[in-house]
Amino acid sequence: MSNVLHVATRKGLITFRRNGADWAASAPAFIGQPVSAVLTDARDGALYAALRLGHFGVKLHRSDDHGKSWSEIAAPAFPAVENPDEKTPAIDMIWTLAPSGKDELGVLWAGTIPGGLFKSPDRGATWTLNDSLWNKPERAEWAGGGYDQPGIHSVLVDPRDSKSITVGVSTGGVWRSSDAGRSWRLTGQGLRAEYMPPAQAFDLAWQDVHRLSACAAAPDIVWCQHHNGMFRSTDGGETFSEIKEVKPSVFGFAVGAHPSDPDTAWFVPAIKDELRIPVDGKLVVTKTTDGGKSFAAHADGLPGLSYDLIYRHSLDVSEDGARLAIGSTTGNLWVSDDAGRRWSHIHGHLSPIAAVAFG
Amino acid sequence: MVQVIFTPNLQRHVSCPSAVADARSVREALDHVFAVNPQLRTYVVDEHGRLRKHINVYINDRTVTDRITLKDAVAPSDEIFIFQALSGG
Numbered sequence: 001m002s003n004v005l006h007v008a009t010r011k012g013l014i015t016f017r018r019n020g021a022d023w024a025a026s027a028p029a030f031i032g033q034p035v036s037a038v039l040t041d042a043r044d045g046a047l048y049a050a051l052r053l054g055h056f057g058v059k060l061h062r063s064d065d066h067g068k069s070w071s072e073i074a075a076p077a078f079p080a081v082e083n084p085d086e087k088t089p090a091i092d093m094i095w096t097l098a099p100s101g102k103d104e105l106g107v108l109w110a111g112t113i114p115g116g117l118f119k120s121p122d123r124g125a126t127w128t129l130n131d132s133l134w135n136k137p138e139r140a141e142w143a144g145g146g147y148d149q150p151g152i153h154s155v156l157v158d159p160r161d162s163k164s165i166t167v168g169v170s171t172g173g174v175w176r177s178s179d180a181g182r183s184w185r186l187t188g189q190g191l192r193a194e195y196m197p198p199a200q201a202f203d204l205a206w207q208d209v210h211r212l213s214a215c216a217a218a219p220d221i222v223w224c225q226h227h228n229g230m231f232r233s234t235d236g237g238e239t240f241s242e243i244k245e246v247k248p249s250v251f252g253f254a255v256g257a258h259p260s261d262p263d264t265a266w267f268v269p270a271i272k273d274e275l276r277i278p279v280d281g282k283l284v285v286t287k288t289t290d291g292g293k294s295f296a297a298h299a300d301g302l303p304g305l306s307y308d309l310i311y312r313h314s315l316d317v318s319e320d321g322a323r324l325a326i327g328s329t330t331g332n333l334w335v336s337d338d339a340g341r342r343w344s345h346i347h348g349h350l351s352p353i354a355a356v357a358f359g
Numbered sequence: 360m361v362q363v364i365f366t367p368n369l370q371r372h373v374s375c376p377s378a379v380a381d382a383r384s385v386r387e388a389l390d391h392v393f394a395v396n397p398q399l400r401t402y403v404v405d406e407h408g409r410l411r412k413h414i415n416v417y418i419n420d421r422t423v424t425d426r427i428t429l430k431d432a433v434a435p436s437d438e439i440f441i442f443q444a445l446s447g448g
Contacts, residue, residue, distance in 0.1 A: 054447040055413045056372055056402040072373075072398070077406035084407035085427060091406065 001323040002358035006047065006067075007333060008035035008313075010351035013049050015067050015359070016333070023335065023346045029067060037313065039097035040359035043105050046123060047359060050075075050094035050110075058091045058112075062124055066359070076110050076118035076127040089114045093147075096313065098155035101162030111152025115142055115169055119181065133167070133175060133184045141205040145170035145227065146253075153312055154212040158219045158236070166222065166237040171208040174224075174237050190240040194228045195273075211312040212237065213255045218262040223292075225255040225267055225312070232265075232292045243292040248279035254315035254326070261321065263291040266340050268310040268326060281305045285326065287340045301334065301343030308332050313355035327353030361388050361433050365441045373398050375441075385416060386429035388439055403441060404429075413447025416440065 003018035012028030013035045030051060036058075037050040047067055051059040060075040078089055093113045100107035110118040110127065117130040133139070142150035154168030163180040166187075174188035191207040193200070200206055208227035214236075215221040224231040224240060229250040231240035244250065249269035258264035267286045270278050278284070283306045284297040308328035315326050324336045326343075331350035334343040361382050365375040374396065382388035386408075393400040404410055410426040417423070417440040423431045433439065 053372070053402075055411065055443040056369065057405060057411055059372075059401075075401070077401075079406075081407065084409060086409075088407050088409075090409070 001320055001337065002318040004066075004359040005316075005325050005335070006038045006040060006357045006359050007327055007350065007353055008038040008049065008355040008357075009327075009331070009353050010034050012351075013038060013067075014350065016346060025347065026067065029063075029070060030061070034354075036093050036354050037095060037097050038355050038357045039099065039108075040357050041099045041108075043099060043102055044123070048097050048108075048124065050097060052093045058094055060094065060124055073124040074120075074126055076112055076116065076129070078116065079129060089116075091116065092149065093151070095151045095153045096155055098157060100157050101159060104162050107162075109155040109157070109165070111155050111167065113147050113151030114149040115139065115152050115172060117152050117155070117167060117181070130181050132177075132182055136175075136184060136186075138186055138205045139172065142169060142172035143206075145208050145210075154209070156212055156214045156219070156222065156237070158214075159216060160219060164236070166212065166214070168209040168212040168224070170210060171206065171227075173204045173207040174209055174212070176237055187238045188240060189238070190233075190242065191224070191226060191231055192228055192242060210253045211255050213257040213265065215257045215259065215262045217260040221257065221262040223255045223257050223265045225252050227251070227272075230255070230267060230292070241292075243288075246286060246295045247297060248282075248284065252310070253312040254310045256315045256317040256324065258321045259317060259319055261289070264289045264321065264339075265292070266315060266317070266324060267295075268315060269297075270309055276309060277307050278309075281307070283308050283328075285324075285336075285340050285343070298341050298343070300341060301336075301345065303332075306330070306332075311354060314353050316356045316358050318358045323358070325356045325358065327356045329353065360435055362438045363388050363392050363441065364438060366443050368443055369402060369441070373402050375399055375402075382433060384429065384433060385418065385423055385425075385431045385439060388433060389429065413444040415442045415444045417442065 005016045012031040015026040016023040036052040039048040047063040061070040096111040106123045108120040118127040156166040158164035167175045210225045222233040230243040251272040283302040286295045333346040360379040380388040380391035
């Protein structure tokens, strides 16, 4: 189990380290500054933190000594255009950072709001917009989900083949490339958007994918938390089957696949559009161990009355699938050491949590 | 020479000492500063050179009118102040 947990909050990056039975918090890095994404790159030990400075824009920092010191590196940026005006897109937020495969040491992907996909060949020293996806005509149908502008929040690189990449867009569906991003296909047949008129409910481009998570040992298994419900793919994200009637709710943001068991995954449900709080005010984590046929809702250690939402990057699963962490919009942090059955409250006075990542 | 003065709040992120520039517009003044201090650029303007949404720029006591191309004229005795807006915090 990982004994290090990085927590990206509205007021800085805080690293918790297991100390006996407890977790000890580090002094925050970037104190007072919004951290929108964090990545621990297991290939080289580098730690990345994306900032969304309210006044001074999006920044990216890298640490090569586990967070002791940081260096600012280049942030993704859209290429120059002739005569930009007030509508010309600019990076508002780095929503996700993802490593490429083990055969591409130092290669990173970044998903941004608005919906740009960027690639760095050199550990973030330089970034290039993926023109092929950006120039897809279907991108005109992408729309804002939780934010005013659409964004890319999930980048899955197939551990068997670094050229095989699956991207999740809110809203804009699931996109796949089999040639390292040179070309893209809109996939996700079976995803259903109840919030659209019936004739467009299965339109691939209108799907509000909240988060994708793949089983590392069986990458064709891709779990999807969607605005409209929960879905599972057995073909890498080409098609999905809907998982219905899960109590207390099929709505949520986060999903975590078990790293080695393709039938196990965790979700954190909430009430849908009408009220964004846990169902009956009770925070639970739902878990399936049979491929989504059935779910158990685990509340042991979680509050009986709360307003905590777990955003899409705020659930992480350690490499062995035994230790989990969730962080909430209310600044609460919990860890489970028994695969999600019982939860320990680690901290209750953090600021809103954007992401958690074991390191 | 035009003087360019930055909010001290930016200093915690990036070095931004006051500077002087031989410039006839806000754009020329900032380009001069960024040429000397390249890391400062993305903190003040976005990738298209537009003022960031929550940055305010004043020429002496008046706010700039062109936030996209920064063509507001400046005179040699002018001071350009780069402030963070109250919004955006």
